[in-house]
Amino acid sequence: NFMLTQPHSVSESPGKTVTLSCTRSSGSIASNYVQWYQQRPGSSPIIVIYDDNQRPSGIPDRFSGSIDSSSNSASLTISGLKTEDEADYYCQSYDSTNYWVFGGGTKLTVL
Amino acid sequence: EVQLVESGGGLVKPGGSLRLSCAASGFTFSDFDMSWVRQAPGKGLEWVSSIRSRGGYINHSDSLKGRFTISRDNSKNSLYLQMNSLTVEDTAVYYCARRYYDWLFQRNHWYFDHWGRGSLVTVSS
Numbered sequence: 001n002f003m004l005t006q007p008h009s010v011s012e013s014p015g016k017t018v019t020l021s022c023t024r025s026s027g028s029i030a031s032n033y034v035q036w037y038q039q040r041p042g043s044s045p046i047i048v049i050y051d052d053n054q055r056p057s058g059i060p061d062r063f064s065g066s067i068d069s070s071s072n073s074a075s076l077t078i079s080g081l082k083t084e085d086e087a088d089y090y091c092q093s094y095d096s097t098n099y100w101v102f103g104g105g106t107k108l109t110v111l
Numbered sequence: 112e113v114q115l116v117e118s119g120g121g122l123v124k125p126g127g128s129l130r131l132s133c134a135a136s137g138f139t140f141s142d143f144d145m146s147w148v149r150q151a152p153g154k155g156l157e158w159v160s161s162i163r164s165r166g167g168y169i170n171h172s173d174s175l176k177g178r179f180t181i182s183r184d185n186s187k188n189s190l191y192l193q194m195n196s197l198t199v200e201d202t203a204v205y206y207c208a209r210r211y212y213d214w215l216f217q218r219n220h221w222y223f224d225h226w227g228r229g230s231l232v233t234v235s236s
Contacts, residue, residue, distance in 0.1 A: 001173075035222040037156070044206060044226040045156065051220065090156050094221045098170055100146070100158035 004103035011109040022091030023073040034074040120230030133190040133207030141185035144210040149203035204229035
């Protein structure tokens with residue numbers, strides 16, 4: 001099994017662009033799709049990016065995802081930051097034994 | 112509207128057992144794979160268990176050491192999690208989550224498109 005490592009916290013100002021990272025410990029990041037969830041305080045998670053870079057309907061195009069094989073990591077980029085984007089963000093993938101793997105989460109502060 | 116409503120949480124002593132339920136509505140429950148995901152207080156998300164739509168394939172996180180069992184009753188639109196030999200480390204909000212199925216391409220995706228509000232399990236003496 002592998003692990004997904006995320007920075008504990010990130011802060012940025014409204015209107016700016018922020019990129020959250022998710023690094024896979026072993027095996028190629030490109031081997032299995034990466035998803036991203038947003039969890040606001042007191043709420044259940046919602047999906048914001050799936051299959052590395054796909055946005056579900058209803059998610060604004062300010063949210064985008066990508067993977068980088070050179071750093072073996074995935075990224076979630078949020079542009080035009082709004083105060084409502086302040087939340088915890090979790091990356092998630094899966095392994096060859098059908099186990100779901102979550103990253104530890106990044107707390108995004110918009111100030 | 113898709114709804115997932117967990118129940119059965121509460122306070123239990125270490126070594127005790129608890130059974131969580133998740134009542135599903137607003138979709139054809141028997142068509143979807145389902146999972147349990149938990150979140151300890153102030154911590155991140157942790158996958159617990161998954162079960163296929165017809166119940167034929169089940170897997171659990173290795174960290175559970177065989178103490179938890181997932182099951183479902185498609186006739187009752189319900190998902191369950193039997194938790195035994197509970198420890199304080201099992202204290203968490205337990206979410207029921209639906210795996211997304213793409214009807215156009217007839218395949219499952221590896222993400223959860225709907226989550227319940229969660230049920231809090233507190234293990235304490």
